[in-house]
Amino acid sequence: MLHARSHRGIFAVKPFTLLLQDATHREQVDDVASFVGWDESGSFGLLAGHERFMTVLSWGLARFQTMDERWHYLALPGGLLYFRQNIATISTRRFFRDDDVDRISRTLEEQLMVEEDSLRSMKQSLSRLEEEMFKRLWQMGRREWVL
Numbered sequence: 001m002l003h004a005r006s007h008r009g010i011f012a013v014k015p016f017t018l019l020l021q022d023a024t025h026r027e028q029v030d031d032v033a034s035f036v037g038w039d040e041s042g043s044f045g046l047l048a049g050h051e052r053f054m055t056v057l058s059w060g061l062a063r064f065q066t067m068d069e070r071w072h073y074l075a076l077p078g079g080l081l082y083f084r085q086n087i088a089t090i091s092t093r094r095f096f097r098d099d100d101v102d103r104i105s106r107t108l109e110e111q112l113m114v115e116e117d118s119l120r121s122m123k124q125s126l127s128r129l130e131e132e133m134f135k136r137l138w139q140m141g142r143r144e145w146v147l
Contacts, residue, residue, distance in 0.1 A: 075108035
């Protein structure tokens with residue numbers, strides 16, 4: 001676990017900027033002390049001054065701590081994180097931000113159910129479309145044999 005404390009410990013932590021962007025909006029947080037996320041390799045953390053870094057974030061929760069030592073949570077369906085010159089940019093289809101981990105976990109779960117329902121509906125529509133196409137192709141083939 002990362003702990004960033006600006007007034008305790010041996011050294012002072014410097015802040016960095018976190019840019020959050022999805023298809024509909026963008027947020028900027030300028031006083032980030034640390035970021036903790038997940039990618040395919042597992043959990044990782046970022047502090048100001050980190051070398052250039054890019055990774056694909058896993059679906060789920062990430063968190064960041066601001067210089068006032070409060071944790072903030074992000075729910076996202078994966079995304080791309082790019083860290084360069086003390087700016088961490090997260091690009092994703094959609095994100096939810098909250099300071100309450102229980103509330104954002106519920107939001108993430110609800111959103112997952114909505115997306116699963118939407119995906120199931122889309123698969124059913126594609127299946128019906130595929131059936132109709134095969135039916136028409138079969139009918140076209142039968143007409144050619146009759147001629």
